Amino acid sequence: MNDSPQDEAKKVAARRAARAIDALRRGWLIGVKANGEILNLLPVETGDLDSSLADKDQVSLLISASRADTLKLLNQLAAADPLLPVQITLDGPVTAEEVIAIVDPVLDMRHPMKGPFRSEALNNPVAAKAAMELARHGGLLPAFIITDGPAEDLVMASDVAAYADSSALIMSAHAKLPVAANANAHIYGFRSDADATDHIALVVGERDDSTPVVRLHSECLTGDVLGSLKCDCGPQLHSALDQMSEAKWGVLLYLRQEGRGIGLINKLRAYALQDQGFDTVDANQRLGFAIDARDFGIAARMLELLGIANVKLLTNNPEKVEGLERCGIAVEERLPVKIAANPHNEFYLDTKRDRTGHKL
Numbered sequence: 001m002n003d004s005p006q007d008e009a010k011k012v013a014a015r016r017a018a019r020a021i022d023a024l025r026r027g028w029l030i031g032v033k034a035n036g037e038i039l040n041l042l043p044v045e046t047g048d049l050d051s052s053l054a055d056k057d058q059v060s061l062l063i064s065a066s067r068a069d070t071l072k073l074l075n076q077l078a079a080a081d082p083l084l085p086v087q088i089t090l091d092g093p094v095t096a097e098e099v100i101a102i103v104d105p106v107l108d109m110r111h112p113m114k115g116p117f118r119s120e121a122l123n124n125p126v127a128a129k130a131a132m133e134l135a136r137h138g139g140l141l142p143a144f145i146i147t148d149g150p151a152e153d154l155v156m157a158s159d160v161a162a163y164a165d166s167s168a169l170i171m172s173a174h175a176k177l178p179v180a181a182n183a184n185a186h187i188y189g190f191r192s193d194a195d196a197t198d199h200i201a202l203v204v205g206e207r208d209d210s211t212p213v214v215r216l217h218s219e220c221l222t223g224d225v226l227g228s229l230k231c232d233c234g235p236q237l238h239s240a241l242d243q244m245s246e247a248k249w250g251v252l253l254y255l256r257q258e259g260r261g262i263g264l265i266n267k268l269r270a271y272a273l274q275d276q277g278f279d280t281v282d283a284n285q286r287l288g289f290a291i292d293a294r295d296f297g298i299a300a301r302m303l304e305l306l307g308i309a310n311v312k313l314l315t316n317n318p319e320k321v322e323g324l325e326r327c328g329i330a331v332e333e334r335l336p337v338k339i340a341a342n343p344h345n346e347f348y349l350d351t352k353r354d355r356t357g358h359k360l
């Protein structure tokens with residue numbers, strides 16, 4: 001089947017975004033274009049900072065709005081949009097260590113005094129916002145050195161949306177998978193030609209015309225595999241499979257959205273901030289991310305591909321209900337997930353209830 005010109009354009013856009021994300025992970029320079037102008041950026045986390053900073057009289061950095069807030073820089077930009085990234089300029093010579101101390105909140109205790117910096121209005125806010133999203137998709141700290149070009153990988157700010165487009169997801173494999181909770185289970189694999197992340201669904205029990213019990217489970221390597229006591233993910237996963245087995249049938253969507261969409265390494269950074277006393281919400285914001293960066297459109301698309309339009313959703317998170325309904329899935333009922341707290345996750349569960357509206 002031939003793609004329509006629109007589909008072809010989306011693929012080209014997704015490819016440019018994928019190349020840019022790959023470049024960022026390797027520490028290469030990217031150019032982000034919006035409104036006819038290119039913003040050339042070197043990722044602080046992976047880039048060769050020493051050679052980029054050498055002999056510079058001035059160095060400009062692009063950091064997230066919430067990082068700028070922590071550094072008390074937002075008030076310098078009185079009229080600024082509080083969600084816009086911020087450009088700061090330092091007088092040279094500047095060392096790699098100084099730059100890292102500015103962008104990495106985990107080091108704040110070690111380097112409490114920073115600055116003075118000048119923050120400036122962005123001349124390409126659309127490109128700057130897209131750069132923050134590219135860093136998140138790459139699982140990197142959202143911080144860049146603004147450099148001179150030309151960059152080999154040029155991405156349009158609008159390409160990020162094509163990369164994250166859940167309609168590109170297709171079902172690619174299907175097999176029986178007996179699991180401990182239920183020997184009658186089937187696994188379905190999903191992938192997309194836009195983004196390299198694979199997702200899976202486990203259909204538990206005998207499918208019929210009744211509404212299935214569905215659980216959207218976001219990947220948590222520490223909880224699901226290592227049995228971390230910091231969160232409730234592992235017990236929730238197993239309790240969900242048990243509840244599905246007790247119902248007529250159920251569907252577990254295992255979404256590869258580690259750390260609520262910020263990636264494994266950034267989640268571990270959030271844990272390091274939690275070790276310093278910040279809660280899960282503040283930790284995400286200090287890193288420069290949204291409290292929850294997940295896109296539940298992916299789950300809705302997986303349900304659509306499985307031919308499921310109505311669900312009974314196992315969750316305490318109202319955002320999951322709204323996220324699915326916005327994408328046309330009817331949530332007939334919300335079933336609470338009750339997990340006994342332990343001394344290590346009590347504060348985390350309280351934070352979810354008090355700050356992110358989780359019901360219990």
Ligand SMILES: Nc1nc2c(ncn2[C@@H]2O[C@H](COP(=O)(O)OP(=O)(O)OP(=O)(O)O)[C@@H](O)[C@H]2O)c(=O)[nH]1
Pocket residue numbers: 216217218219220221231233236257258259260261262266267270271280284314315316317320337352358
């Ligand atoms: N960034 C970040 N992610 C975390 C933290 N603790 C757990 N996670 C991630 O949060 C996600 C787990 O969320 P879910 O189990 O889907 O639950 P939920 O949004 O709390 O909603 P429920 O359906 O009520 O469980 C996983 O991707 C975990 O990796 C944390 O402290 N910081």
Ligand SMILES: [Zn+2]
Pocket residue numbers: 220222223224231232233234
């Ligand atoms: Zn977890």
